[in-house]
Amino acid sequence: MEDIKKVFDYCRSTTWKDDAPDEVIWEQAKLAVDNMLCEKKYTKAKRVYRLAGQSGSGKTTQLLPTLAGLEELRSNTPLVIAVRNFVKYHPKYEEIIATCEKGEIREKTNGFALKCLCAAFKQVMTMGYLTILDVTVLDPRFEEFINKQIQDNEYVAQYHILAVSKSLSDWFIDKRKNDSGSAETGKIVKQESKDYFYDILPIGIDYLGNVDSESVAFVWSAYEMEPIYRGSLCGAVDAINVWRKQVGVVPDELELRQAKLRYMVG
Numbered sequence: 001m002e003d004i005k006k007v008f009d010y011c012r013s014t015t016w017k018d019d020a021p022d023e024v025i026w027e028q029a030k031l032a033v034d035n036m037l038c039e040k041k042y043t044k045a046k047r048v049y050r051l052a053g054q055s056g057s058g059k060t061t062q063l064l065p066t067l068a069g070l071e072e073l074r075s076n077t078p079l080v081i082a083v084r085n086f087v088k089y090h091p092k093y094e095e096i097i098a099t100c101e102k103g104e105i106r107e108k109t110n111g112f113a114l115k116c117l118c119a120a121f122k123q124v125m126t127m128g129y130l131t132i133l134d135v136t137v138l139d140p141r142f143e144e145f146i147n148k149q150i151q152d153n154e155y156v157a158q159y160h161i162l163a164v165s166k167s168l169s170d171w172f173i174d175k176r177k178n179d180s181g182s183a184e185t186g187k188i189v190k191q192e193s194k195d196y197f198y199d200i201l202p203i204g205i206d207y208l209g210n211v212d213s214e215s216v217a218f219v220w221s222a223y224e225m226e227p228i229y230r231g232s233l234c235g236a237v238d239a240i241n242v243w244r245k246q247v248g249v250v251p252d253e254l255e256l257r258q259a260k261l262r263y264m265v266g
Helices: 002-013 022-039 059-073 083-089 093-099 102-127 140-152 166-178 191-211 233-243 253-265
Strands: 047-052 079-082 131-134 156-163 216-221 229-232
Touching: 002 022, 002 102, 002 140, 022 083, 022 102, 047 059, 047 191, 059 079, 059 131, 059 156, 059 253, 079 083, 079 102, 083 093, 083 102, 093 102, 102 131, 102 140, 140 191, 156 191, 156 233, 166 191, 191 233, 216 233, 229 233
Parallel strands: 047 131, 047 156, 079 131, 156 216
Antiparallel strands: 216 229
């Protein structure tokens, strides 16, 4: 269990510190997985999609529906693991929602939920479910843990990474916060979190490129209908750094999703 201890220590060192005991994390993560498995009949297949990009880049609005749609066309149902799934399992959740604005809840629970995600991912990988891991690439200490679960359980991983400028992702965050029709209306992402997610992405990808020579990476831009890069993880960092500097006109979000799906279907 040394791997989980290391990743828990990393989670505690982030900006979203949390003091929940490890045994509570394990209990709540198991409960969350049990509840997820009761909701649907998920497909057994040792494949995992990893979604990456800073807050506001389009992981949940672009990549998730694209890959879930791809698997739906194959008559598969992937299990989606994301930090947001574990917020309600926080031992002080009722107190948090009673004392915080709606938009602040995620920031108050991120540390706990990230640790729960790690424990749940470790469990799910041993079960053999087709999985979409909707959490951006983070510090090498986190990526070492995630990669170990994938390799130890003989999964095939595919990385989908968004190369988006900070100004554009910040704009999307503000748009989402003020959109009355959004499920995340009012959600607040602190500047410290925005900066961390943006800065850590190429560092985590660079680490993965050195330890994983087999997984395929797709790098997507906010402006292009097809991936700007497709290849090994070790070549993805250059594409990310170049395309984060690009400025253009963002196409319609639905049009972008449909184009991604057409490309993936081939």
